[in-house]
Amino acid sequence: MSRVAVLAVVLLAPPLLAAERAVPFWPDAVPDAIHRAVNGNEALETVRSLGRFHRVHGSPGFAAAAAFMRDKAAAAGLSDASVEHLPADGETRYAHFRSYYGWDGREARLDEVSPRPAPIARFPELPVALADYSQDADVTAGLVSVGAGTSPKDYEGKDVKGQLVLASGALPAVHRMAVEERGALGFLSDFPNQTTAWSGDDRDLVRWGHLSPYQLKNTFAFMLSKRQADGLRARLAAGEAITLHAVVKAKMVKASYDIVSATIPGSDPAAGEVVLTAHLCHQSAGANDNASGSAAILEVARSLSEAIRNGAIPKPRLTIRFLWVPEIAGSQAWLARHPEIAARIVGGIHMDMVGGLLSTTKGTFHLSRTAESLPHVLNDIGRAFFDQVVAASARHAERGGEPYAGFVTPGASRELFLGDIRALELGSDHEVFEAAGWGIPMLYFHDWPDVTIHTSKDQPENLDATKLGRVAYLGAGIAYTLAALPDAEAPKLGTLVRESADIALARARREQALASDARDGALRLREARAEVEATVVSCVRRWPSTSDLNGLLPSLRSALAEVPALRGRDARVPVRNPEIRGPLGVYYFDYLQEKLAGSAANDTTSMGDHEDLLTYEALNLADGRRSVAEIRDVLVGRYVPVEVAALTAYFDRLAQAGVVTWK
Ligand SMILES: [Zn+2]
Numbered sequence: 001m002s003r004v005a006v007l008a009v010v011l012l013a014p015p016l017l018a019a020e021r022a023v024p025f026w027p028d029a030v031p032d033a034i035h036r037a038v039n040g041n042e043a044l045e046t047v048r049s050l051g052r053f054h055r056v057h058g059s060p061g062f063a064a065a066a067a068f069m070r071d072k073a074a075a076a077g078l079s080d081a082s083v084e085h086l087p088a089d090g091e092t093r094y095a096h097f098r099s100y101y102g103w104d105g106r107e108a109r110l111d112e113v114s115p116r117p118a119p120i121a122r123f124p125e126l127p128v129a130l131a132d133y134s135q136d137a138d139v140t141a142g143l144v145s146v147g148a149g150t151s152p153k154d155y156e157g158k159d160v161k162g163q164l165v166l167a168s169g170a171l172p173a174v175h176r177m178a179v180e181e182r183g184a185l186g187f188l189s190d191f192p193n194q195t196t197a198w199s200g201d202d203r204d205l206v207r208w209g210h211l212s213p214y215q216l217k218n219t220f221a222f223m224l225s226k227r228q229a230d231g232l233r234a235r236l237a238a239g240e241a242i243t244l245h246a247v248v249k250a251k252m253v254k255a256s257y258d259i260v261s262a263t264i265p266g267s268d269p270a271a272g273e274v275v276l277t278a279h280l281c282h283q284s285a286g287a288n289d290n291a292s293g294s295a296a297i298l299e300v301a302r303s304l305s306e307a308i309r310n311g312a313i314p315k316p317r318l319t320i321r322f323l324w325v326p327e328i329a330g331s332q333a334w335l336a337r338h339p340e341i342a343a344r345i346v347g348g349i350h351m352d353m354v355g356g357l358l359s360t361t362k363g364t365f366h367l368s369r370t371a372e373s374l375p376h377v378l379n380d381i382g383r384a385f386f387d388q389v390v391a392a393s394a395r396h397a398e399r400g401g402e403p404y405a406g407f408v409t410p411g412a413s414r415e416l417f418l419g420d421i422r423a424l425e426l427g428s429d430h431e432v433f434e435a436a437g438w439g440i441p442m443l444y445f446h447d448w449p450d451v452t453i454h455t456s457k458d459q460p461e462n463l464d465a466t467k468l469g470r471v472a473y474l475g476a477g478i479a480y481t482l483a484a485l486p487d488a489e490a491p492k493l494g495t496l497v498r499e500s501a502d503i504a505l506a507r508a509r510r511e512q513a514l515a516s517d518a519r520d521g522a523l524r525l526r527e528a529r530a531e532v533e534a535t536v537v538s539c540v541r542r543w544p545s546t547s548d549l550n551g552l553l554p555s556l557r558s559a560l561a562e563v564p565a566l567r568g569r570d571a572r573v574p575v576r577n578p579e580i581r582g583p584l585g586v587y588y589f590d591y592l593q594e595k596l597a598g599s600a601a602n603d604t605t606s607m608g609d610h611e612d613l614l615t616y617e618a619l620n621l622a623d624g625r626r627s628v629a630e631i632r633d634v635l636v637g638r639y640v641p642v643e644v645a646a647l648t649a650y651f652d653r654l655a656q657a658g659v660v661t662w663k
Helices: 003-012 029-037 040-050 060-075 171-180 226-237 287-309 329-337 339-344 378-399 465-484 490-514 518-542 544-558 591-596 608-620 628-638 644-656
Strands: 082-088 102-114 118-123 137-145 164-167 186-189 221-223 243-253 255-264 273-279 319-325 345-351 364-368 419-422 442-448 574-576 660-662
Touching (some): 029 287, 029 465, 040 060, 040 465, 060 082, 060 255, 060 287, 060 319, 082 329, 102 255, 118 221, 137 226, 164 171, 164 226, 171 186, 186 243, 255 287, 255 329, 273 287, 273 329, 273 465, 287 345, 287 442, 319 329, 319 465, 329 339, 339 345, 378 442, 378 465, 378 518, 442 465, 490 518, 490 544, 518 544, 518 628, 574 644, 591 644, 608 628, 628 644, 644 660
Parallel strands (some): 137 164, 186 221, 273 319, 273 345, 345 442
Antiparallel strands (some): 082 255, 102 118, 102 243, 137 243, 255 319, 364 442, 574 660
């Protein structure tokens, strides 16, 4: 065993002190009771059931899945489980976000007529065979290959009018250029999947595709595997004339975002709520993305309510709410319609892709902390449960013994729980909850990568009941702690807050010492102190017994003024338009695109790889007091160096679009 390996074992499994608890701030009886109630097999069974529904936003398949989840939540003991139908009609606005249309896809078939008659695609037998928002057609026409099909060059010397097109580019752009501008009848697509190290290895994946949900003139697109598309391309390149027959029975319709809500009521209605969210949508099977998160939060609901009903754990003080939504758009719609509940939510957990078997999906589990604009004691609670499960799974894998002690689900895998705790990553509903205007701190549970994401191969057999059970336990433990930890036990949580403060400040001092720019290095330490302060405030507000943490504050605050203002700074103070709540980009909707379409001000910024995250957080940090230069400094201290000029250009665009005004 190498020195490195010895060190790893010591870190994973510190020697237990006689009095040490599995989770420091709970008597063992509480996490034990939750562990006993969680059933990973039950969660996997829910994944299998949900996988049968093709769950496109505003579709009959989604509505059926929502009704199914409401019934499951009610059967789990959540008596107020209900489905709320919020309009998805292309007109209704939820704050600034304009809803899009729903879609009713009935059936579709694509056949080669000549020279080699054969079936090519069948929907709904293969649910991803027909792109979302395709509409009625019955056409027989020749096939033309146009490469990506997203640039005028792709069409040079080709007449696609009255033809079908084969293209690999983004679907709405191909539709616009081939169909709307050049008269093609519809198209076939092998638009590639998200990039991973395994991209392209499986030539038989069929990707889930979408036309624009706002474009009522949509014709249709069939989705093909790379093998099918390349086969057709080779034949066309060899001079074959291929004739296809496409039949589509589908329509864009005024529909609804169906949102399932259910609660475990708290004992003190004034104390607020903790929320667990998962997006219920996506293609069938959509097993890991996101039947897994939907099933895992249902298992949190089921296990906590069982343990409470049995008297194994007391009823929580705060209400615990469960929401199953159409991704991002549904969260925005629900929050906009329930601002009074939104204001009561203390924090929560979003789960999106949490059940994958490493050997198949290639993904490990990530617990993303709350946004750096929303530091919160949730991060310390999350770390305590995460460390427990990681250590228990490693002890079992390395030494054997009782599988239950390793959080192994009977009959399922005994794999290590591989994961990490990392900073915010965008891309799902937590992005809505944490955005300016809602400001709800959320932990984000997610597997990444997943080589099957958004394809025909995201199937229940890639999932693992042990993983689902471990994740449901994490969710239940963390949510129950925020909702129910008695004030008398909270000082032990305060000890963890102190520990992570020490670690964060030590790391910031190291980064300051190594920073190439002295001022940026100083900002690193200053912002680490500000984040510790915000975390302490969140802890003491929830648990007054941790008020000795307030003793940390004077030294943190006195250091905040140490960094001098930047020369040549942008001292303008942006004030957010109160009508704009939630992220500017909501699933298919882009507010800046809507407001600034065609304008030179719509250029991208110069923030590089981190642009999405930095612009999102920049707006979150615009509190009506900070100047653009001060927002820049916070971003530098909490994320990565960024030029003031890039922020200035971004806020100018926001001002032009009416998102902010200048104080
Ligand atoms: Zn997802």
